[in-house]
Amino acid sequence: MADMSRIAVVGASLAGLRAVQTLRSEGFAGDITLIGAETHRPYNRPPLSKSVLRGDDDVTLPGAEELGGEWLGNRRAVRLRVDRSPGAATASTGGGSITLDDGTEIPFDGLVIATGARPRRLAERPGGVHELRTIDDALALRAELDAGHRNLVIVGGGFIGGEIASTARALGLTVTLVDAGPYPMHRVLGVDTARWLAAHHQKNGVELISGIRVAGFESRDGRVTGVRLEDGRSIPADLVVAGMGIVPNVEWLEGSGLTLDDGVVCTPSLFAEGTSTIVAAGDVARWRHELYGGALVRVEHWANANAQGAVAARNLLAGPESAVPYADVPAFGTHTHGARIQTAGLPHLADEARTVHGAPEEGSFVVAFLRGGVLVGAVGVNAPKELNRLKRGIAAGDVLEAATS
Ligand SMILES: Cc1cc2nc3c(=O)[nH]c(=O)nc-3n(C[C@H](O)[C@H](O)[C@H](O)COP(=O)(O)OP(=O)(O)OC[C@H]3O[C@@H](n4cnc5c(N)ncnc54)[C@H](O)[C@@H]3O)c2cc1C
Numbered sequence: 181m182a183d184m185s186r187i188a189v190v191g192a193s194l195a196g197l198r199a200v201q202t203l204r205s206e207g208f209a210g211d212i213t214l215i216g217a218e219t220h221r222p223y224n225r226p227p228l229s230k231s232v233l234r235g236d237d238d239v240t241l242p243g244a245e246e247l248g249g250e251w252l253g254n255r256r257a258v259r260l261r262v263d264r265s266p267g268a269a270t271a272s273t274g275g276g277s278i279t280l281d282d283g284t285e286i287p288f289d290g291l292v293i294a295t296g297a298r299p300r301r302l303a304e305r306p307g308g309v310h311e312l313r314t315i316d317d318a319l320a321l322r323a324e325l326d327a328g329h330r331n332l333v334i335v336g337g338g339f340i341g342g343e344i345a346s347t348a349r350a351l352g353l354t355v356t357l358v359d360a361g362p363y364p365m366h367r368v369l370g371v372d373t374a375r376w377l378a379a380h381h382q383k384n385g386v387e388l389i390s391g392i393r394v395a396g397f398e399s400r401d402g403r404v405t406g407v408r409l410e411d412g413r414s415i416p417a418d419l420v421v422a423g424m425g426i427v428p429n430v431e432w433l434e435g436s437g438l439t440l441d442d443g444v445v446c447t448p449s450l451f452a453e454g455t456s457t458i459v460a461a462g463d464v465a466r467w468r469h470e471l472y473g474g475a476l477v478r479v480e481h482w483a484n485a486n487a488q489g490a491v492a493a494r495n496l497l498a499g500p501e502s503a504v505p506y507a508d509v510p511a512f513g514t515h516t517h518g519a520r521i522q523t524a525g526l527p528h529l530a531d532e533a534r535t536v537h538g539a540p541e542e543g544s545f546v547v548a549f550l551r552g553g554v555l556v557g558a559v560g561v562n563a564p565k566e567l568n569r570l571k572r573g574i575a576a577g578d579v580l581e582a583a584t585s
Pocket of ligand 1: 194196215216224227229255257258294295312313314340462463464480481511
């Protein structure tokens, strides 16, 4: 085990919690400080766009009650200083210290960066315009629903926008979904599934406006009354949710010497590049994925943060020489108007897509994504068994025939 007595974990959510739990379960007996900008202990985000909007407040993450370290909530890290011994090999670092927003310095021997991501925000924001990332965001949105606002426009048809559309329709709201692409999620799902998803939204009463961007808002007395599109059209709204993607929280690392490029750039075993005592995990980590030839990959899903928090902590204790690469197949699932949509791997890397099970018009199908004949991704609708088979094939680097025979 590396010689460390103080480990800091910045970001008190899923990846940070899993890191703390793993440090303890691997026998680390030194000090752990978990620093989180939110006032809440770690909680689960997926219910925020689903059950929480329907009135169920359960966002429990098992283990969050006993953190196994000192928890500094409502504290934001604003700067990182990394000790580098003069003349040391580039991948050799000592500890360092973190400056918090109240001026406190937290010295560390080892560091886990788990600061996740935040929603992209629209510059202009009259009352009634929301994003959804935190429990406070979800409760604010629910309060708007309870107050009787019924005419919802969602900006962005990604998975969060789709889930909110689905929940809002189930609650009886009028829902308009505006998406800049030809079909919602077409980059993530591929064109056939995205076309199916567009029809699925429409069948379930969502007014879908594709291929156009939002230009701004109409408002009266500071409250939104409509959404203005780039072509001059105005869509009436008394409630808006912007789901336009997320950006990794790396600003506090600027000037630290870490490589930042759409996240913290990491080695295959999740060490921040050029360091031997700093790891990153979850939505903020962009690491060299060995399954994809060392391509830099950042994944914004639960299973990834859950597994990476643990692997990053284990690797930090083991040190770079004994660390193991993190090469799990990225995987994600969502429910939209009752349909189960799942992805595995990285479909956008493919040069060919083939439907290998069912058909979109049957409401159950799986599309395999290939690059040079090798499976790199899969997308399934209401077909979990077949999707899982392809997921195993992606992990094995199979050609299509091997994965489906
Ligand atoms: C509404 C919603 C629904 C979702 N549904 C699904 C789903 O169905 N399936 C799925 O796979 N994924 C889903 N996700 C994504 C999943 O929740 C995330 O991938 C996961 O939360 C990432 O965990 P993380 O710990 O890496 O980062 P985060 O959960 O983003 O946590 C990072 C934490 O760090 C804190 N922080 C940031 N900067 C600082 C700083 N400078 N100092 C201190 N603290 C800081 C933040 O406040 C935050 O608490 C959903 C996300 C949302 C928002």
